[in-house]
Amino acid sequence: MTTPPQLSARDLRKEFGGGRRGEPVVAVDGIDFEVARGGALAIVGESGSGKTTVVRMMAGLETPTSGELLLDGAPLVHSGRGAEARLARARRIQMVFQDPYSSLDPRQTIGDGLAEILRLHGIADRDACEEVALTQLRRVGLDQRHLSMRPGSLSGGQRQRVAIARALAVDPEVLILDEAVAALDVSIQAQILNLLNDLRAESEVTYLFVTHDLAVAQQVTDTAIVMHRGRVVEEGTTDAVLTDPQADYTRRLLDAVPHRGWKPRRRLAASA
Numbered sequence: 015m016t017t018p019p020q021l022s023a024r025d026l027r028k029e030f031g032g033g034r035r036g037e038p039v040v041a042v043d044g045i046d047f048e049v050a051r052g053g054a055l056a057i058v059g060e061s062g063s064g065k066t067t068v069v070r071m072m073a074g075l076e077t078p079t080s081g082e083l084l085l086d087g088a089p090l091v092h093s094g095r096g097a098e099a100r101l102a103r104a105r106r107i108q109m110v111f112q113d114p115y116s117s118l119d120p121r122q123t124i125g126d127g128l129a130e131i132l133r134l135h136g137i138a139d140r141d142a143c144e145e146v147a148l149t150q151l152r153r154v155g156l157d158q159r160h161l162s163m164r165p166g167s168l169s170g171g172q173r174q175r176v177a178i179a180r181a182l183a184v185d186p187e188v189l190i191l192d193e194a195v196a197a198l199d200v201s202i203q204a205q206i207l208n209l210l211n212d213l214r215a216e217s218e219v220t221y222l223f224v225t226h227d228l229a230v231a232q233q234v235t236d237t238a239i240v241m242h243r244g245r246v247v248e249e250g251t252t253d254a255v256l257t258d259p260q261a262d263y264t265r266r267l268l269d270a271v272p273h274r275g276w277k278p279r280r281r282l283a284a285s286a
């Protein structure tokens with residue numbers, strides 16, 4: 015018997031009502047992808063290509079119009095939207111966003127925030143929380159000092175480390191990273207990407223890495239799909255997509271995003 019992929023999408027489609035002339039907006043137009051357990055897939059595309067909609071369907075925040083999302087071979091979308099269903103889903107799928115402020119309470123210390131998650135998911139009781147929280151912080155390169163700090167006194171990179179620690183604290187099967195390094199300086203970005211590689215090597219977590227930047231995707235993912243107007247226009251190993259793109263759109267996307275050795279040739283045409 016073959017093992018099912020950890021995560022897959024089959025002919026996944028999402029329409030929203032209320033387009034300009036009343037026609038539906040097709041945000042995701044019949045896409046397919048698969049990620050093996052412990053693998054890392056990049057979803058690459060510019061703003062408006064449908065990446066966020068895919069992620070929101072995975073998080074249970076949107077319901078697909080048709081098609082399926084499968085987690086470990088079982089449909090994901092029909093498991094309900096109530097608080098219990100959300101908690102059960104969060105146990106399996108965690109997310110890290112571009113702006114860690116969106117998930118960090120500015121009034122709460124890093125240690126208290128982690129402890130809250132550990133208790134919520136029944137991972138550690140009150141007595142064990144601090145020790146487990148510290149273990150999680152150490153995994154992401156932080157230490158005892160950070161337990162009592164608040165998000166406002168951390169750097170952007172440290173905040174993103176905390177967001178990663180919080181996400182991995184529940185030992186999810188899938189970690190979705192939605193433009194997770196986009197707001198960081200290049201040197202900090204490199205540190206976080208290295209950390210993500212180390213964390214994936216030491217656990218079986220599967221990454222879904224959403225980005226507009228293929229060069230960044232190459233540093234953490236094995237395979238990539240390129241989305242344009244809700245469709246997959248190119249797929250393959252991330253290396254091949256980056257170094258030998260087949261689709262015109264991918265080539266234009268690569269030309270538009272600054273990367274090492276980049277020479278500005280042309281911007282993506284607004285109508286492309």
Ligand SMILES: Nc1ncnc2c1ncn2[C@@H]1O[C@H](COP(=O)(O)OP(=O)(O)OP(=O)(O)O)[C@@H](O)[C@H]1O
Binds near residue numbers: 030040061062065067
């Ligand atoms: N709730 C909604 N109602 C109507 N249209 C929507 C809704 N959400 C997204 N869309 C449309 O669906 C398309 C895809 O949007 P989506 O946010 O998924 O793209 P994206 O690639 O993630 O872009 P960004 O990086 O800017 O978030 C866009 O045309 C967007 O305007």
